[in-house]
Amino acid sequence: MAIRLHTVSHTYTAINQPAVHALKDVTLTIDATDEFIALVGETGSGKSTLVQHLNALMAPTSGTAELFDVTISAESFKDKSIKKTPIRKRIGLVFQFPEYQLFEESVLKDVAFAPKNFGLSQADAEEKAKHALSLVGLDDTYYARSPFHLSGGEKKRVSIAGILAMEPDILVLDEPTSGLDPQSQKMLMDVFESIQRTTHISIVFITHDMNWVEAYAKRVLVMQSGELVFDGAPDALFNHPELSVWKMDLPDRKKVLNYLQSQFKLQTPMDDFTQLLNAINGEGDQ
Amino acid sequence: MKNIVIGRYIPGDSFLYRMDPRVKLIALFILFVAVFVIDELLVMGLALLGILVLLPLGKISLKKVYFGLRPLLFLLIFTFVFQILFNTQGRLLGTLRLTFDPLNVALSVGIFAAWLFLKRFTSFTFISFLVMVAGVLTLLSQLTLLASFGSFTIAIYEEGLLFAIFILLRLVIIVTLSTILTITTKPTDLNLGLERVLKPLKIIRVNTEEIAMIIGISLRYIPTLLDEANKIILAQASRGVDFQEGKIKDKVVQIISLLVPMFIISFQRSDELANAMEARCFVPGKPRTRLNQLTWKPLDTAVLVVTLTLMIVSIGVRILW
Numbered sequence: 001m002a003i004r005l006h007t008v009s010h011t012y013t014a015i016n017q018p019a020v021h022a023l024k025d026v027t028l029t030i031d032a033t034d035e036f037i038a039l040v041g042e043t044g045s046g047k048s049t050l051v052q053h054l055n056a057l058m059a060p061t062s063g064t065a066e067l068f069d070v071t072i073s074a075e076s077f078k079d080k081s082i083k084k085t086p087i088r089k090r091i092g093l094v095f096q097f098p099e100y101q102l103f104e105e106s107v108l109k110d111v112a113f114a115p116k117n118f119g120l121s122q123a124d125a126e127e128k129a130k131h132a133l134s135l136v137g138l139d140d141t142y143y144a145r146s147p148f149h150l151s152g153g154e155k156k157r158v159s160i161a162g163i164l165a166m167e168p169d170i171l172v173l174d175e176p177t178s179g180l181d182p183q184s185q186k187m188l189m190d191v192f193e194s195i196q197r198t199t200h201i202s203i204v205f206i207t208h209d210m211n212w213v214e215a216y217a218k219r220v221l222v223m224q225s226g227e228l229v230f231d232g233a234p235d236a237l238f239n240h241p242e243l244s245v246w247k248m249d250l251p252d253r254k255k256v257l258n259y260l261q262s263q264f265k266l267q268t269p270m271d272d273f274t275q276l277l278n279a280i281n282g283e284g285d286q
Numbered sequence: 287m288k289n290i291v292i293g294r295y296i297p298g299d300s301f302l303y304r305m306d307p308r309v310k311l312i313a314l315f316i317l318f319v320a321v322f323v324i325d326e327l328l329v330m331g332l333a334l335l336g337i338l339v340l341l342p343l344g345k346i347s348l349k350k351v352y353f354g355l356r357p358l359l360f361l362l363i364f365t366f367v368f369q370i371l372f373n374t375q376g377r378l379l380g381t382l383r384l385t386f387d388p389l390n391v392a393l394s395v396g397i398f399a400a401w402l403f404l405k406r407f408t409s410f411t412f413i414s415f416l417v418m419v420a421g422v423l424t425l426l427s428q429l430t431l432l433a434s435f436g437s438f439t440i441a442i443y444e445e446g447l448l449f450a451i452f453i454l455l456r457l458v459i460i461v462t463l464s465t466i467l468t469i470t471t472k473p474t475d476l477n478l479g480l481e482r483v484l485k486p487l488k489i490i491r492v493n494t495e496e497i498a499m500i501i502g503i504s505l506r507y508i509p510t511l512l513d514e515a516n517k518i519i520l521a522q523a524s525r526g527v528d529f530q531e532g533k534i535k536d537k538v539v540q541i542i543s544l545l546v547p548m549f550i551i552s553f554q555r556s557d558e559l560a561n562a563m564e565a566r567c568f569v570p571g572k573p574r575t576r577l578n579q580l581t582w583k584p585l586d587t588a589v590l591v592v593t594l595t596l597m598i599v600s601i602g603v604r605i606l607w
């Protein structure tokens with residue numbers, strides 16, 4: 001197991017504000033290879049807080065996070081002899097908002113920043129950066145441009161490339177597709193899938209769009225007000241009775257299937273269109 | 287980072303919270319004048335005592351005030367030490383002769399290094415710093431085994447010591463009073479109070495509303511910017527920036543990687559804010575009505591009378607003493 005969270009709770013405290021219990025007793029394991037996990041949940045349910053525990057950016061208020069054999073707890077987090085930077089190299093986290101990290105004068109330099117921090121030479125880092133940029137669909141005309149003069153979607157791609165260039169063992173993405181046009185969303189999801197397929201690293205992504213969950217995820221985690229309420233296969237989630245309690249939606253394909261099924265008054269639930277068509281045709285024959 | 291108090295309002299309830307913001311500002315000004323008029327250590331000590339009584343009455347814990355003082359701690363210490371070292375008036379209280387020889391200098395450096403190393407394991411950085419300094423001073427003054435290659439005499443004079451304490455008290459009082467104001471007053475109330483208090487300046491064509499608005503917005507955005515800074519630090523940490531470690535060269539890059547997004551985000555924020563204000567038809571300088579009207583209560587009159595009395599007393603003491 002690469003990541004093992006054991007009863008992790010996180011409470012945000014500030015002296016002038018009521019405490020916010022953003023995570024409550026989350027227990028969860030993630031393999032180092034071949035996982036493709038979607039993390040869903042309504043706004044403010046603690047998703048971003050959870051993923052920041054996955055690469056030792058935050059310490060649990062109580063409970064422990066085992067990240068590649070390093071155990072992070074409230075106490076050990078303060079111990080500076082436990083180095084967190086190597087964990088962050090192995091578990092790459094792309095933040096929800098790219099504005100928080102872009103700072104270099106050119107796109108290429110910004111993407112090369114992380115690999116350089118992890119000890120690569122300038123030339124090697126730029127090599128990795130160029131590869132990462134081509135993966136996210138930014139060609140060499142972007143290299144010299146200032147990251148601040150890009151559109152929101154382009155910034156997002158640069159920030160994703162910035163983490164891809166580190167070649168992490170596990171890739172964690174906080175809403176990688178937000179703020180992008182539908183085609184770019186699909187393109188990026190395809191990139192992640194192909195990275196996953198070719199390198200067998202594990203990928204965790206946060207999304208609000210159930211279509212991506214259905215199309216890409218092998219496993220899905222559902223958060224609701226700080227609790228992990230579901231951990232299983234996407235299909236099991238879509239058939240779960242509490243789906244609407246968790247403020248979750250069905251993917252479009254499922255909605256169409258359900259609609260047709262109710263229109264044709266079919267009794268047995270259908271999983272795909274062929275099955276449905278067969279059922280309808282069969283009915284017509286009789 | 288999240289415990290920095292400057293400019294933070296902390297909800298609560300006490301007479302300090304219930305006072306009219308105009309009165310708070312005027313009272314603060316009057317007390318500032320009083321504190322600057324005082325020139326006797328004894329009276330300054332009494333003033334500090336007064337503050338220590340005021341805090342529990344106003345239900346403000348010492349801890350909150352300490353968080354307000356903490357960013358200025360090293361400034362306070364610096365002024366204190368500076369006064370002691372360079373003010374040579376009055377009776378000589380004592381001298382400390384520091385003699386440097388290879389052994390004790392090496393040991394001092396060792397102690398300093400040990401402190402640098404150990405401070406990460408303790409939460410009493412400041413106290414351990416004082417202990418470290420005391421240790422080094424004792425060592426340098428007492429232990430001279432090898433041939434010395436230089437010496438330095440610290441002489442402490444009565445006047446210097448007293449004045450150092452005096453300045454320290456004055457600074458602590460001023461910062462504490464200001465912290466009390468920001469802790470107990472909502473930024474919007476503070477803003478409104480400021481606007482009203484500055485109103486007389488309108489006669490000399492100063493745009494008081496805008497000044498009040500600028501100050502109000504700045505105060506309002508300090509905590510927001512601190513939160514942003516925190517997020518940036520985390521985002522850069524994900525990319526291998528270790529803000530706690532690093533050589534000088536790395537430090538420069540670390541700071542740039544924090545400051546650049548910080549500036550960009552602030553400009554963005556101010557742009558958005560300006561748009562949001564315009565979308566709500568905000569026109570600078572136009573007369574406006576307020577949702578919350580300020581009301582003058584007997585408490586306010588009482589506070590003004592008390593602070594004015596304090597000021598007059600301190601002026602009287604200064605003239606007559």
Ligand SMILES: Nc1ncnc2c1ncn2[C@@H]1O[C@H](COP(=O)(O)OP(=O)(O)OP(=O)(O)O)[C@@H](O)[C@H]1O
Pocket residue numbers: 012013020021022041042043044045046047048049050096
């Ligand atoms: N720095 C912070 N200080 C205090 N409370 C916070 C902080 N960050 C998040 N929270 C609170 O913790 C809870 C979980 O926040 P989190 O950002 O993890 O939600 P999320 O699931 O990522 O939401 P979204 O879908 O909007 O990104 C929210 O109630 C939020 O208000």
Ligand SMILES: [Mg+2]
Pocket residue numbers: 047048049096174
């Ligand atoms: Mg989030």
